[in-house]
Amino acid sequence: MAKKLGKIKLKKEIIPYLFIMPWILGFLIFTIGPLIFSLIISFFDWPIVGQPTFVGFGNYIRMFTKDKMFTHSLFITVKFAIIFVPLYMGIALGLALLLNQKIKGQSFFKTVFYLPSVISGVALSMIWIWIFDFKYGVINYLLSLIGIAGPNWLGDPKWSLIAMVIASLWGQGTMVLIFLGALREIPKDYYEASMIDGANSLQRFYKITLPLITPALLFNLIMTIIAAFQQLTLALLMTKGGPSNSTYFYAMYVYNNAFKHFEMGYASANAWIMFFIILTLSLLVFKSSSLWVYYESEVKK
Amino acid sequence: MKQTFIRKLPIYVLLILFSLLFLFPFFWTVTSAFKAEAELHAYPPVWIPSSFSLVNFIKSWTSQPFTQYFFNSLTVVIGTTIGQLISCSLVAYGFARFNFKGRDVLFIILLATMMIPWDVTMIPMYMEFNAFGWINTLKPLIIPAWFGSPFYIFLLRQFLLNIPKELEEAALLDGANHFQIYYKIYMPLVKPTLVLIAVFNTLSVWNDYLGPLIFLNDQSKYTLTLGLAQFKGVGDVNMSAIMAITSIICIPPLIGFFFAQKQIIEGISTTGIK
Numbered sequence: 001m002a003k004k005l006g007k008i009k010l011k012k013e014i015i016p017y018l019f020i021m022p023w024i025l026g027f028l029i030f031t032i033g034p035l036i037f038s039l040i041i042s043f044f045d046w047p048i049v050g051q052p053t054f055v056g057f058g059n060y061i062r063m064f065t066k067d068k069m070f071t072h073s074l075f076i077t078v079k080f081a082i083i084f085v086p087l088y089m090g091i092a093l094g095l096a097l098l099l100n101q102k103i104k105g106q107s108f109f110k111t112v113f114y115l116p117s118v119i120s121g122v123a124l125s126m127i128w129i130w131i132f133d134f135k136y137g138v139i140n141y142l143l144s145l146i147g148i149a150g151p152n153w154l155g156d157p158k159w160s161l162i163a164m165v166i167a168s169l170w171g172q173g174t175m176v177l178i179f180l181g182a183l184r185e186i187p188k189d190y191y192e193a194s195m196i197d198g199a200n201s202l203q204r205f206y207k208i209t210l211p212l213i214t215p216a217l218l219f220n221l222i223m224t225i226i227a228a229f230q231q232l233t234l235a236l237l238m239t240k241g242g243p244s245n246s247t248y249f250y251a252m253y254v255y256n257n258a259f260k261h262f263e264m265g266y267a268s269a270n271a272w273i274m275f276f277i278i279l280t281l282s283l284l285v286f287k288s289s290s291l292w293v294y295y296e297s298e299v300k301k
Numbered sequence: 302m303k304q305t306f307i308r309k310l311p312i313y314v315l316l317i318l319f320s321l322l323f324l325f326p327f328f329w330t331v332t333s334a335f336k337a338e339a340e341l342h343a344y345p346p347v348w349i350p351s352s353f354s355l356v357n358f359i360k361s362w363t364s365q366p367f368t369q370y371f372f373n374s375l376t377v378v379i380g381t382t383i384g385q386l387i388s389c390s391l392v393a394y395g396f397a398r399f400n401f402k403g404r405d406v407l408f409i410i411l412l413a414t415m416m417i418p419w420d421v422t423m424i425p426m427y428m429e430f431n432a433f434g435w436i437n438t439l440k441p442l443i444i445p446a447w448f449g450s451p452f453y454i455f456l457l458r459q460f461l462l463n464i465p466k467e468l469e470e471a472a473l474l475d476g477a478n479h480f481q482i483y484y485k486i487y488m489p490l491v492k493p494t495l496v497l498i499a500v501f502n503t504l505s506v507w508n509d510y511l512g513p514l515i516f517l518n519d520q521s522k523y524t525l526t527l528g529l530a531q532f533k534g535v536g537d538v539n540m541s542a543i544m545a546i547t548s549i550i551c552i553p554p555l556i557g558f559f560f561a562q563k564q565i566i567e568g569i570s571t572t573g574i575k
Contacts, residue, residue: 013401015399015479016395016399016400016401016404017395017401018395019391019392019394019395019399019479019483020391020392020395020396020407021391022387022388022391022392022447022448022449023388023392023411023448023449023451023454024407025448026388026445026447026448026449027410027411027414027448029429029448030422030426030445030448031414031417031422033425033429034422034425034426034429035417035421035422035425037425037428037429038421038422038424038425041424041425041428095316095319098312098315098316099316101309101312102309103309103312103313103316107566108320109316109320110566111562111566112320112323112324113319113320113323114558114565114566115323115324115327115555115558116323116326116327118504118508118554118555118557118558119508119550119551119554119555120507120508120509120510120526120550120551120554121508121510121526122508122510122526122527122529122530122550123508123526123529123547123550123551125530126529126533126543126544126547127326127327127329127330127544127547128326129533130329130330130333130540130543130544131326131329133540135342136341136342136344136346136540138329138346141344141345141346170323170326173323174569177566177569178569181569226416226418229418230418230419230420232420232511233510233511236514237510237530237533251420254420255420258423258424258427259427259515264424264428267424268421268424268425271418271420271421271423271424272421274418274420274421275417275418275420275421278416278418279416282416
C-alpha cells in the first residue's frame with residue numbers, strides 16, 4: 001500500500017516536468033549545449049574541414065594583439081551605437097510624448113510608426129538601397145531641390161554609416177509603443193497637483209514624466225545597445241561592410257570569420273568577446289541605474 | 302473647443318509630418334515597382350507611374366524560382382508555428398500551474414537565455430546541424446521551434462497565471478487528468494494569446510534572413526528573403542523588379558499585422574517594461 005502510494009506520488013511529481021520537457025530538451029540541445037561547445041572550440045584552431053588543434057588562449061591573444069579588423073569592427077559598432085542610440089531613443093520618446101496627448105487618430109499614428117517594424121530586414125535594405133541611390137535616389141533628388149548635392153550615401157565612407165543609421169531609425173517602431181505604455185502608467189493626479197503648484201510644462205516633463213519613465217528608458221537603452229552590437233542584416237545587404245570597411249560591424253566580423261574564412265574556433269572566440277561586452281554593458285546600466293532610475297514603489301515604502 | 306484645437310495644432314502637424322516620413326518609403330517602393338525603365342530613371346522623379354500594369358511583378362516573379370521560394374517560406378512558417386504553439390503552451394502551462402522543485406530557478410534560466418546573443422550560438426549550431434546532416438535542408442529552421450521559445454513561453458505564462466485555480470480543481474474532482482485540463486480548459490481560455498504568438502512567429506520566421514543564409518546552400522531550398530537578397534546580385538535586374546519582389550514580400554507581414562494589430566500593439570506596450 002505504501003509502495004503504491006509512493007508510486008502514485010512519484011508519478012504526480014513527474015507531471016510538471018513532463019509539461020516543461022520540450023523546453024528542457026531544447027535548452028540542452030539548442031542553447032546550453034552549443035554554448036559550451038562554442039566555449040570549447042574558442043580554444044582551438046578549428047577549421048571547418050581538417051583536424052582541430054588546441055591553441056589555449058591563442059585565439060583571444062591574436063584578437064587583441066594582431067588583428068586590426070577586431071579593433072576596427074569594434075570601433076565601427078561603438079560609433080554606430082553612439083550615433084544611433086540617442087537619436088533613436090530621442091525620436092521614440094518624442095513621438096510617444098506627442099501620442100500621449102489627447103488627440104484624434106491615435107491608433108492610426110501608432111500603426112504608421114510601427115508599420116516598418118513588421119517587414120523583413122531584407123525588404124528594408126532593398127528599399128533603402130533604392131532611396132539612397134546616388135544617381136536616381138529620391139533623397140538626393142529632394143536634397144537637390146534645396147540646392148544640396150547629395151552624397152553617394154552607400155558608396156562614400158563618410159556617409160555610409162549615417163545612411164545605415166537612418167535606415168535603422170525607420171525600421172524600429174517598437175520603442176515608441178514601449179515608451180507610450182510607460183507614459184500611460186503615470187497617474188494623472190501627479191500632473192494635476194503640479195499644475196496647481198504652478199509648474200510649467202517643461203518642469204512637468206523633467207520633474208514628473210522623465211523620472212517616472214526611467215525603468216522603460218533603462219530597458220530600452222539595454223535593448224538598443226544589444227541590437228547595435230548585433231547589427232548584421234543591413235550591413236550584409238546594403239554595403240557588405242564597405243566602402244573601405246566603414247560599415248564593418250562587429251557582428252559582420254564574426255560572421256565573416258566563421259562563414260567566409262571558416263575559422264570556427266577564432267570566430268567563436270570573437271563571439272564570446274561580444275557576449276562578454278553585451279553582458280558588461282547590461283550590468284553597468286543595471287548597476288548605475290540606482291543613480292538615475294526611479295521606481296514608484298521606492299516612495300511608497 | 303476651438304481654442305484647444307488651435308493649441309493642439311502643432312502636435313497634429315508634427316505627427317502628420319512624421320507619418321508622412323514613415324509612410325513615404327512604402328509609397329516609393331510600390332510606385333517604383335510599377336515603373337518602366339524610363340520612368341524609373343527619370344529626372345525629376347515620376348511620383349505616380351503612368352501604368353499600373355502588373356507586368357513588372359509577373360516578369361520578376363517568374364524570372365527566378367520565386368514560387369519555389371514562396372513554398373519553402375510557407376513550409377517553414379507553418380512548421381514552426383505549429384511547433385511553437387504546441388511546445389510553448391505545454392511549457393507555459395507547466396510553469397504557470399504547478400509547484401515543483403526547481404521551478405523558479407528554471408524559469409529564471411529560461412528568461413536569461415533570452416539575453417544570449419544569436420551570434421554566440423550560431424557557430425556551434427551550424428556545426429551541430431552539420432553533424433546531424435541538416436545543412437541545406439529546412440530542418441534547422443523548423444525543428445528548434447518544436448522546443449519552445451522563451452519569449453512566447455513567458456508571454457503565455459503571464460496569461461495563464463491570471464486564470465483562477467478553481468477551474469482546475471473542479472475539473473480534477475470530475476476525474477480529468479492534467480493533460481485534459483490543459484487541453485480542454487486552459488487552451489481555449491488563452492486563445493487570443495495563442496493567436497498573438499502565431500502572428501509573432503509568422504512575422505519573425507517569414508522575415509528571417511540570417512538563418513536561411515547560414516543553413517541553406519541550394520537555390521531550390523531558398524526562402525523568399527534569401528531569394529530576394531540574391532536577386533539583387535543577378536546581372537541585368539533593375540530596381541523596379543527588386544521593388545516588385547520587395548512589395549510582394551511585405552504583403553503577408555502587413556496583412557498579419559493588420560489582422561492582429563490591436564493585440565500586437567498592446568502586447569508590446571505592456572510586456573515591454575514588465
